[in-house]
Amino acid sequence: xxxxxxxxxxxxxxxxxxxxxxxxxxxxxxxxxxxxxxxxxxxxxxxxxxxxxxxxxxxxxxxxxxxxxxxxxxxxxxxxxxxxxxxxxxxxxxxxxxxxxxxxxxxxxxxxxxxxxxxxxxxxxxxxxxxxxxxxxxxxxxxxxxxxxxxxxxxxxxxxxxxxxxxxxxxxxxxxxxxxxxxxxxxxxxxxxxxxxx
Amino acid sequence: xxxxxxxxxxxxxxxxxxxxxxxxxxxxxxxxxxxxxxxxxxxxxxxxxxxxxxxxxxxxxxxxxxxxxxxxxxxxxxxxxxxxxxxxxxxxxxxxxxxxxxxxxxxxxxxxxxxxxxxxxxxxxxxxxxxxxxxxxxxxxxxxxxxxxxxxxxxxxxxxxxxxxxxxxxxxxxxxxxxxxxxxxxxxxxxxxxxxxxxxx
Numbered sequence: 001x002x003x004x005x006x007x008x009x010x011x012x013x014x015x016x017x018x019x020x021x022x023x024x025x026x027x028x029x030x031x032x033x034x035x036x037x038x039x040x041x042x043x044x045x046x047x048x049x050x051x052x053x054x055x056x057x058x059x060x061x062x063x064x065x066x067x068x069x070x071x072x073x074x075x076x077x078x079x080x081x082x083x084x085x086x087x088x089x090x091x092x093x094x095x096x097x098x099x100x101x102x103x104x105x106x107x108x109x110x111x112x113x114x115x116x117x118x119x120x121x122x123x124x125x126x127x128x129x130x131x132x133x134x135x136x137x138x139x140x141x142x143x144x145x146x147x148x149x150x151x152x153x154x155x156x157x158x159x160x161x162x163x164x165x166x167x168x169x170x171x172x173x174x175x176x177x178x179x180x181x182x183x184x185x186x187x188x189x190x191x192x193x194x195x196x197x198x
Numbered sequence: 199x200x201x202x203x204x205x206x207x208x209x210x211x212x213x214x215x216x217x218x219x220x221x222x223x224x225x226x227x228x229x230x231x232x233x234x235x236x237x238x239x240x241x242x243x244x245x246x247x248x249x250x251x252x253x254x255x256x257x258x259x260x261x262x263x264x265x266x267x268x269x270x271x272x273x274x275x276x277x278x279x280x281x282x283x284x285x286x287x288x289x290x291x292x293x294x295x296x297x298x299x300x301x302x303x304x305x306x307x308x309x310x311x312x313x314x315x316x317x318x319x320x321x322x323x324x325x326x327x328x329x330x331x332x333x334x335x336x337x338x339x340x341x342x343x344x345x346x347x348x349x350x351x352x353x354x355x356x357x358x359x360x361x362x363x364x365x366x367x368x369x370x371x372x373x374x375x376x377x378x379x380x381x382x383x384x385x386x387x388x389x390x391x392x393x394x395x396x397x398x399x
Contacts, residue, residue, distance in 0.1 A: 024225055031217050036209035039216075044207035056212065057220045064224040075201070082204030129205060136205045155203050190202050 012077040019067045027064055033128045034078060035060075038085040045089035045156055046096070055088045062088075078129070090158035132193060139189035147182035150175055276356050280305040280314045291395050293378070296321025302395065304376060311359040313376075317345070318352045320394075327391070328383050333360055334375035334398065342376070344385035375399045 018026035038059050042052035062084055070080050140148055153164045161179065165172045280286050289304045300319020307313070315331060323329065328346035332339045342357045360371045375398035380391040 024221075027224060028217070028221060031220060035212050035217065035220075037205055037207070039212050040207040040209040041204045043210055052210075053212070053216055056216065057223050060220045060224045065228075079201030079204070083201045086204055129209070132202065133205045133209065136202050140203075140206060151203070155206075186203070193202055 009076060013072060016067065016070065016072060016077050019064070027060065030063070030081075031060065034081055037078075037082065037129055041082060041085050042089045042092075045086070045158075046092050048096075051092050051096070052089075055085060055092055058088045059085045086155070086158075093158065135193060136190065139186050142189055143182050143185055147178050147185070150178045151182045151186070154179060276312075276314065279310065280307055280312075283307050283309060285309040287399070289376075289397070289399055291376075291397050293320065293395050295319075295380075295394055302376075302378065306359075306399065308359075311361060313342070313357045313359060314354070315343070315357060316352060316354045317347070320347055320353070322350055323347050323380070323383075326383050327380050328385065329394065330379055330381040330385050330389070330391075331357065332377040332379065332389060333371075333373050334377055334396070335360060335371040335373055337371050339377065339389055340371065341385065341387070344381070346383060373399070 015026050015030055019030070035056060038056050039052055042055035043049065046052055046055065059081065063081055070077060140151070143151065149168065150164055153159045153167060154161075159167065161175050162172055164170075164179075165175045168175070285308045287304075287306045287308070289306065291302045291304070293300050293302055298319055298321050300317070300321075302320075303316045303318070305314040317329070320329065323346055325348075328344050330344050331342040333342050340360050343355055345353060345355065347353060359373055375396070377389065377396040378394040379386075379389040380394065381389070382391075
């Protein structure tokens with residue numbers, strides 16, 4: 001088993017500086033570090049291997065061309081990249097939904113509603129960022145079932161508050177309250193994640 | 199902090215070739231828009247050029263049309279004044295040039311002091327010659343017009359009759375007749391070439 005690579009905050013800053021300077025090797029290093037997470041996230045949202053790989057490509061193109069838009073003062077590099085990946089994945093999902101509203105892919109995607117997020121298998125522990133993965137899972141597990149459900153529908157399916165309320169047959173105000181409470185708990189639980197450590 | 203939720207998903211090791219593909223795509227020169235942009239620029243240029251050309255052409259044609267309209271109106275006016283003028287005399291003179299028989303028709307308007315001359319069937323001139331029309335006056339021959347004729351087709355022109363006298367201090371010239379001779383291309387002060395016709399009115 002190879003030992004996981006480390007991506008400290010300093011390492012992220014260094015990578016970011018090199019990317020902004022146009023260092024192409026830095027992009028390769030970034031790929032080695034975060035591509036497994038981007039691919040995993042995209043795959044979880046779009047449920048299609050080819051589309052997920054397309055999203056990975058889109059994300060790295062955007063990162064390379066728009067790295068100047070990342071404000072290091074507002075947060076680390078990795079969450080910024082993950083948010084790009086999520087948005088790209090949801091865009092792909094929405095495009096597909098428009099054309100294939102009744103596809104089998106959606107049936108699979110809706111399994112998220114049931115809390116189909118499981119921690120990675122042990123062999124994935126070699127992937128850089130593994131400890132963060134565990135931390136985030138722990139923070140999610142600390143939420144109530146209802147809160148977890150609305151968070152997952154919002155994050156992985158990109159549903160609006162109203163759509164979540166319709167999906168869960170809950171009042172809109174209840175959904176908003178659950179999401180607000182969940183975000184507060186997650187923010188509190190992940191506040192210490194300023195670094196990405198082994 | 200919810201941005202970290204992206205790491206909830208199970209990481210997936212990408213296929214080995216994906217890295218090469220992704221990096222090649224990201225690092226590829228951004229030429230994608232240059233082709234379409236260049237095409238759009240060329241198209242814009244072509245459209246603008248076409249519009250400019252059309253504007254210029256329309257302007258030129260409009261100007262030519264206006265000029266032609268003015269000339270036609272002037273000609274109509276001239277012809278009408280000759281035809282309908284009560285003081286107009288019509289003189290038709292048979293002529294023979296280059297072995298051909300033709301005619302010179304003169305509408306002489308003594309009120310407006312103008313002649314309208316139509317020449318039919320005149321042989322075309324040599325390249326260094328021209329027909330020259332003369333007024334026969336009581337003071338001698340006065341040039342009326344030089345008419346180089348290069349094509350075998352009728353010719354019409356209006357000429358002003360000599361008035362003389364008055365302001366110029368010259369004695370009044372009375373037109374007694376008309377003559378036509380073949381002269382050098384630039385015309386002559388006095389008839390010097392073969393006479394086509396000489397006719398007192």
